[in-house]
Every structure is written in C-alpha cells, then in structure tokens.
C-alpha cells in the first residue's frame with residue numbers, strides 16, 4: 139500500500155484484525171521509509187451475479203425477488219417471516235458460493251423449492267407449480283405423488 143504521508147510503497151503489516159462476522163479485515167501498517175502508521179481495510183468483493191431467464195435475457199441477481207416469491211408462496215401459511223428471511227439469506231450464500239458469474243433462473247428456482255420443501259408443503263407446491271415447467275400432465279401427477287409419499291414418511 140502507498141504510504142499516505144510520504145508516498146512510499148513499502149510497508150509492513152503490524153496488526154490484522156477481522157471484524158466479528160468475518161466480512162472485513164482491518165490492517166495496521168507501518169511505512170518502512172518514514173515509520174508512520176496507517177490503516178487499511180479489506181472487504182469481500184461481491185461480484186454482481188447475472189440471472190439468465192428462460193428466454194436468455196440476463197438481469198442482475200436480486201434477493202428481493204426471491205423473498206417476494208417466497209412470501210407469495212407462503213401466503214396464509216404458518217410460516218414466520220424470519221424463517222423466510224433466513225431461507226433467503228441461505229439461498230443468497232448458496233448462489234455466491236457457486237462462484238459463477240451467471241446462474242439460470244431455474245437453478246435459483248430449485249434452491250427456493252428445496253427451502254420451501256423443508257418449510258411448508260403447501261407453499262412448496264404453490265411455488266413449484268409456477269416455477270417448474272410442467273409441459274404435460276403426467277409430470278405434474280408424478281411430482282405430486284412424490285410429495286405425498288414424502289408426506290407419509292412423516293416429517
């Protein structure tokens with residue numbers, strides 16, 4: 139780093155401290171030329187991720203859309219708002235962890251469905267019926283059958 143006092147590029151790190159949630163690091167540095175100290179911050183760069191829609195159009199990823207979709211699916215269901223918030227931030231993390239620049243809307247849809255499946259069956263079916271492309275009646279029937287089987291499994 140360039141010393142803010144003398145403009146020298148040589149320094150040594152004398153202290154590094156991470157913030158509580160581990161998203162940034164503060165480093166105390168000392169210029170090797172003039173001996174003055176200064177502080178730098180390192181933060182995690184959130185690369186904007188693009189969502190590829192089924193028609194090929196791209197749009198920036200927006201977690202509010204996931205949230206809105208989940209709220210709609212959970213309408214009048216006994217799902218607490220903080221459960222939805224938790225799920226949304228989990229999905230967000232999952233998406234960033236893929237390290238991809240682009241992600242398809244259907245992949246995100248799958249992530250949301252997996253979350254809803256754990257939360258509420260009715261919300262899951264509502265969401266799935268919108269997101270999954272049921273081109274023929276059979277696939278939908280099969281899908282519901284799988285759900286019912288799982289329901290019997292007693293979870």
Ligand SMILES: [Zn+2]
Nearest residue numbers: 141144169172
């Ligand atoms: Zn200096």
